[in-house]
Amino acid sequence: xxxxxxxxxxxxxxxxxxxxxxxxxxxxxxxxxxxxxxxxxxxxxxxxxxxxxxxxxxxxxxxxxxxxxxxxxxxxxxxxxxxxxxxxxxxxxxxxxxxxxxxxxxxxxxxxxxxxxxxxxxxxxxxxxxxxxxxxxxxxxxxxxxxxxxxxxxxxxxxxxxxxxxxxxxxxxxxxxxxxxxxxxxxxxxxxxxxxxxxxxxxxxxxxxxxxxxxxxxxxxxxxxxxxxxxxxxxxxxxxxxxxxxxxxxxxxxxxxxxxxxxxxxxxxxxxxxxxxxxxxxxxxxxxxxxxxxxxxxxxxxxxxxxxxxxxxxxxxxxxxxxxxxxxxxxxxxxxxxxxxxxxxxxxxxxxxxxxxxxxxxxxxxxxxxxxxxxxxxxxxxxxxxxxxxxxxxxxxxxxxxxxxxxxxxxxxxxxxxxxxxxxxxxxxxxxxxxxxxxxxxxxxxxxxxxxxxxxxxxxxxxxxxxxxxxxxxxxxxxxxxxxxxxxxxxxxxxxxxxxxxxxxxxxxxxxxxxxxxxxxxxxxxxxxxxxxxxxxxxxxxxxxxxxxxxxxxxxxxxxxxxxxxxxxxxxxxxxxxxxxxxxxxxxxxxxxxxxxxxxxxxxxx
Numbered sequence: 001x002x003x004x005x006x007x008x009x010x011x012x013x014x015x016x017x018x019x020x021x022x023x024x025x026x027x028x029x030x031x032x033x034x035x036x037x038x039x040x041x042x043x044x045x046x047x048x049x050x051x052x053x054x055x056x057x058x059x060x061x062x063x064x065x066x067x068x069x070x071x072x073x074x075x076x077x078x079x080x081x082x083x084x085x086x087x088x089x090x091x092x093x094x095x096x097x098x099x100x101x102x103x104x105x106x107x108x109x110x111x112x113x114x115x116x117x118x119x120x121x122x123x124x125x126x127x128x129x130x131x132x133x134x135x136x137x138x139x140x141x142x143x144x145x146x147x148x149x150x151x152x153x154x155x156x157x158x159x160x161x162x163x164x165x166x167x168x169x170x171x172x173x174x175x176x177x178x179x180x181x182x183x184x185x186x187x188x189x190x191x192x193x194x195x196x197x198x199x200x201x202x203x204x205x206x207x208x209x210x211x212x213x214x215x216x217x218x219x220x221x222x223x224x225x226x227x228x229x230x231x232x233x234x235x236x237x238x239x240x241x242x243x244x245x246x247x248x249x250x251x252x253x254x255x256x257x258x259x260x261x262x263x264x265x266x267x268x269x270x271x272x273x274x275x276x277x278x279x280x281x282x283x284x285x286x287x288x289x290x291x292x293x294x295x296x297x298x299x300x301x302x303x304x305x306x307x308x309x310x311x312x313x314x315x316x317x318x319x320x321x322x323x324x325x326x327x328x329x330x331x332x333x334x335x336x337x338x339x340x341x342x343x344x345x346x347x348x349x350x351x352x353x354x355x356x357x358x359x360x361x362x363x364x365x366x367x368x369x370x371x372x373x374x375x376x377x378x379x380x381x382x383x384x385x386x387x388x389x390x391x392x393x394x395x396x397x398x399x400x401x402x403x404x405x406x407x408x409x410x411x412x413x414x415x416x417x418x419x420x421x422x423x424x425x426x427x428x429x430x431x432x433x434x435x436x437x438x439x440x441x442x443x444x445x446x447x448x449x450x451x452x453x454x455x456x457x458x459x460x461x462x463x464x465x466x467x468x469x470x471x472x473x474x475x476x477x478x479x480x481x482x483x484x485x486x487x488x489x490x491x492x493x494x495x496x497x498x499x500x501x502x503x504x505x506x507x508x509x510x511x512x513x514x515x516x517x518x519x520x521x522x523x524x525x526x527x528x529x530x531x532x533x534x535x536x537x538x539x540x541x542x543x544x545x546x547x548x549x550x551x552x553x554x555x556x557x558x559x560x561x562x563x564x565x566x567x568x569x570x571x572x573x574x575x576x577x578x579x580x581x582x583x584x585x586x587x588x589x590x591x592x593x594x595x596x597x598x599x600x601x602x603x604x605x606x
Contacts, residue, residue: 051357051365052428054081054121055389055420056324056372060090062406064108069407071112073373073390077421081428082113083121083323083369085178089128089138092151103158110162110170117164119172119428121323121369123230124152125186126178140188141180145204149211152176156212160221173225174212175263175323176205179232181245195248201229202252209258222568227321228259250313262315262364265324267371314557317480319366325353326371328383329414331397339383347416354423367428370420378403389417433481434473434586434604447472453588459600462590464491469594472502473586473602482605483586484550484565489543491595492516500553500562501584508581509589510551510564510572518544523564523571528580535564535571546600555579
């Protein structure tokens with residue numbers, strides 16, 4: 001899977017080219033170029049949008065028998081995406097000392113999820129007393145963010161190896177903390193929405209996010225995503241004109257470089273004179289009734305609220321995931337004054353959310369995680385205990401007086417559960433705009449100069465020659481894209497690579513150079529025909545065998561970000577502030593006198 005933060009489906013529709021079934025009937029001998037392309041391009045086709053619907057679940061305090069029941073419910077509901085909370089306090093009771101019982105249970109859970117192809121998003125939060133200044137109460141941040149980064153590193157290193165039978169990583173993402181804007185509850189020591197708390201949190205994001213980036217790169221696990229700022233209540237923190245929590249967060253230099261996905265939470269509230277309203281539906285979309293509508297705030301036309309802040313800081317280009325949304329229900333009768341929906345309203349709420357996701361009503365929205373799969377009886381008689389899709393007794397109205405293990409509970413699905421079970425939950429996968437492995441014996445769509453690139457043994461091969469050899473994918477023009485390909489050299493001192501946004505002569509050129517023993521020498525990025533970044537590779541990669549070369553090109557607020565990877569390891573990260581190339585084609589290039597270069601398995605993702 002590509003590690004590119006996916007663009008929203010509303011911005012980029014997948015384009016697949018359907019190969020023509022006709023042979024070339026005639027070749028004009030006077031043409032200047034040798035065209036490897038058939039005259040009929042592949043037709044555009046709609047593809048899966050990459051969205052997904054998941055659930056929240058609190059698995060950390062369950063034993064294996066309870067986890068088996070949990071997993072059977074996942075099976076029954078066709079659940080493939082789960083968000084779990086990891087309480088740092090429980091997992092690391094002393095520095096570098098980890099809870100072996102909980103670790104073993106999590107190993108069991110991750111393996112069972114891997115067996116099922118379930119992807120797990122992990123929210124890591126709440127510092128132990130040894131790290132927070134001696135506070136036993138939940139919700140305190142660490143005094144030193146390095147301690148939090150250390151724990152995140154341990155977690156990634158321990159759990160990153162779990163994969164499905166298809167090679168899909170079970171640990172999909174790490175969310176940095178939980179609802180840090182609610183400082184009085186989850187980032188203690190500050191007033192709720194305090195800007196100084198946002199500054200402290202942003203600094204922690206840089207330290208922990210940077211550490212996770214380093215670790216995932218070292219593990220070859222760059223598909224593990226990083227989520228922030230996990231805001232709970234943009235109703236209050238982000239709609240102010242100046243001085244809000246989110247403004248202080250963004251004021252920390254380069255903080256957005258340290259996470260891949262903008263994450264947030266939303267819960268229904270009483271909204272104006274109309275009483276209960278799902279937050280994503282009218283009149284909450286109106287600009288006069290936005291106090292309780294985080295979803296509306298993430299819609300580009302509503303520029304007076306959070307959207308312009310996302311644009312100003314580049315987060316509008318990232319996917320956004322709503323990692324908690326839901327409503328509590330204990331009976332068929334609503335009790336809005338005490339924060340309860342009716343069963344029917346809870347069910348309608350999930351239906352509305354699914355429709356919003358499917359209809360692409362929210363800019364960049366890719367994921368929604370319903371809160372939650374099971375009720376939480378240990379939370380007692382408050383509305384906090386009945387957010388689940390499944391009650392853990394059959395009382396009516398639902399009431400709880402203490403903990404009920406899920407494996408011994410009288411599990412009673414609420415109406416909302418049937419909506420979830422029957423929903424199109426999506427795949428969460430990237431949509432490939434183009435893929436060619438040349439296994440059909442054709443290279444349609446590729447154009448090369450005579451005597452250069454040609455199809456040999458189901459791959460594109462450029463032989464040794466005295467000229468620069470460029471091969472272009474003729475259609476279409478891409479802007480934000482991620483391109484990967486398999487490449488190998490057969491002779492020493494080779495230079496070749498891939499060009500994004502190719503304009504007919506140049507573009508963002510990621511060039512791989514070999515040395516005298518056909519090992520990696522360096523990776524370079526050329527802009528306007530000049531090397532702007534060079535990364536030494538010190539014989540790390542054997543270029544006589546296929547290596548995966550990848551270039552990511554994404555427009556940001558202050559320029560175009562170009563990243564270069566080999567086998568998932570990032571070696572180039574450059575911001576072109578001139579934004580020299582707005583869009584262009586994909587091209588392969590081999591330098592003059594370069595020995596034979598072979599390219600295969602070309603994938604472009606938008």
